[in-house]
Amino acid sequence: MTGAAGDEVATALARAHREEWARVVATLARRYGDLDLAEEAAAEAFATAVERWSADGVPPAPGGWLTTTAHRKAIDRLRRERVRDDKHREALVLTDAGPPAPTGAVDDDRLRLLFTCCHPALAMPARVALTLRMVGGLTVGEIAHAFMVQPTTMGQRITRAKAKIAQARIPYRVPTAQDLPARRDGVLAVLYLIFNEGYLASSTDDGTQPIRPALTGEAIRLVRLLRQLLPDDGEVAGLLALMLLVEARRLARLDEDGGLVPLPAQDRTRWDRRLVAEGHQLVRERLVTGEPPGRYQVLAAINAVHTSAPSAEATDWAQVLALYDQLVRIDRSPVVLLNRAVALAEVDGPQVALAAVEPLRDALDRYRAFHATRADLLRRLGRDDEARAAYDAAIGLTDNAAEVAFLVERRDATR
Amino acid sequence: MQYLLSVIHDGTDLATDAEMAAIDAFNDQLRADGHWVFAGGLGGPDVATTIDNRDDAGLVVDGPFVETKEFVVGFWILEAPDLDVALRLAREASKACHRKIEVRPFL
Known part of the structure; x- marks a missing residue:
């Protein structure tokens, strides 16, 4: 051939x-x-x-x-x-x-597969792994990498989950209307993880593209299906809005050489206005309800602030920070605190932000964004040696070639 | 498809009258809906005897095979088409007897 x-x-x-x-x-x-x-x-x-x-x-x-x-x-x-x-x-x-059992409003094999993979009788790590394998089509190796465990461990996790589905007879169907709201959260968390894997591939070692529109697109498609099923659910709408507002920036996130372009440097004319408009519309619809927002709605609102700004300089960082404070009240996880620190740097300066980042080291020492964020703050403070070391730490935890290139460029520019 | 619903508790105190009434009502419903196979309460670990006669070892131990804070105090064996139904019944069972329930499929 x-x-x-x-x-x-x-x-x-x-x-x-x-x-x-x-x-x-x-x-x-x-x-x-x-x-x-x-x-x-x-x-x-x-x-x-x-x-x-x-x-x-x-x-x-x-x-x-x-x-x-x-x-x-x-x-x-x-x-x-x-x-x-x-x-x-x-x-x-x-x-x-026999013919498929009636499943109500939405009849889609993939949705049925999704609910089965996200069944509450499975532990969360098993749900995520199974969904990425069965629905996302990722290899066991890719999934293992994404969650920083050994491939054999991940293989066992998936095998065990499938064995439990078969032996305990977890049904292959969309849950009944009465069970749906409770089953929603697990599905949303799994879809968000899939979206994030598409947003930035955990590894490009086997020729995987750094950004995978197929994965982000699939996650969006599945959230749209969920929204048909649960049209009044704020978090489903919130996750859809969040994904749309992030996806809208996809074309602007890579330069001509395939390098990653950070948000402040992106050419905003390359954002997908249609997706931005749809995301903003969803965020507005949720605000009008006056119901207290969950985490996806707050994250969507944060992205709405970013995508409303005509330029990076015009970003309403005080609003972003206020939304992160709201998010911390819902979910006080180290990753949320790290992201809040990024906004904090814009409002109160890198010194204050760095002080907020340092205590997160124990929890996030294996998380590349922790080191990359820290590196950026140190660079802005003129602490170049420490910044370069932090960039190296981030590079060491990154297998996405485009992200490595971006970090190397940043590191080498810091001198 | 049959499932074992083990009733898990940290003591050997018997069901109260209110719990017993709720369990009876739940059992009647199980029979009416065709889920009922068998059920029963068990003596606690302090009245258990563990036998190990592998290779004619003839071992008899006064007590449970493993000491745990919580243990099985009773069980239901139920007929259910799938785990969703079994879990729904387990939720009702747990509420009725006011104890934890572990669900396992029969092979």
């Missing part, structure tokens, strides 16, 4: 993986009632695609090809396993082979 044809296949595979993975897994999970089987069959179908597409060319409808192939793989596997474990498997297939 020539290099050009190989590139074309690789591009098609990457695209199909991004766009079709969750759909294939979700379709198979509904058909066979078995997440493990769905994931394995989907993985086999993609592995087969690597061989077949290289030999025969990319099929006209890659998604359909993958779904059909995955179904065949699943049936093959069931036949093999039925010989081994006749009764158990057959019972499962008979139970779940």
Whole structure:
């Protein structure tokens, strides 16, 4: 195979993986009632695609090809396993082979998959891992990296979660109306993590782009689905607004060489005005209700302040800081305090901000944004040696090539 | 699909009259809705005897297999189509008997 044809296949595979993975897994999970089987069959179908597409060319409808192939793989596997474990498997297939159960307002396999992966009977780390694997299509290695644990540990976490879903029979469906609000929070937290992984990839070692619109786009798509289901829910609206206002800046976040551009240096004419307008509209709608906002609504409001400013200098930092103070009252986590310190630096100066950042070291010593924020504050205070050391610490915790390049440039400019 | 609902408590005090009445009402509902299989209360760890006769070891220990602050004081075995239903029943069970409930599927 020539290099050009190989590139074309690789591009098609990457695209199909991004766009079709969750759909294939979700379709198979509904058909066979078995997440493990769905994931394995989907993985086999993609592995087969690597061989077949290289030999025969990319099929006209890659998604359909993958779904059909995955179904065949699943049936093959069931036949093999039925010989081994006749009764158990057959019972499962008979139970779940019928038409999908009615699920109410929204009928989307991926949403069903999402609620299953985010089931409250699973611990939060398991929900996040499972959703990123099954819905987000990330590899176990990528997920392990994102959460700073060993790949074997992450693999066990996902395997255990799938085993529990199968053994305890966690149902594959959107919860009933009565259970929905309670089930919402876990789903929102998981979607926000997926969005953030797309916003800034945890690793670009395997050629992953530093920013992955497919992941941010998928997170937004799923939050929109949730919003159809829960139109009056403030936090769903808040998370959607937050994601839209962050996503709106995506094109301005990379320069021509693929380098990251921080918010103050971004060309604001490159922001997506349509997304900004939609985000602002959602924030206004929530304000009008007069209900006390949750964390996503406050974060959305903070981003609304940023995206309302015609220039970085015109940012209403006092308003941003006031919103962070509100957020701290809801969620006094070290990461929130770190972000508040960034706003504090603009209002009260880097010295005050640094004093707020230093006590967070114990909690955030393995968190790259802690060191990057600290480095920036030290640089602004003219403490260049310490700033360079802090940039090095941040670089050491970063596997995103664009982010490394940005930090190296900052470090080298500090002298 | 059957689930074991273990009743977890930190003492051997029996259910109060109010708790007993709530448990009876819950059990009647379980029977009416087709979930009921079996249920019962258990003596505490202080009346447990642990046997280990692996390889004809013939060991008899006066007490539970592991000493814990909380222990199983009773159980329900229920029929439920999936974990969501089992968890809903477990919430009602916990409220009725005023104790913690651990849910496990039968294999």
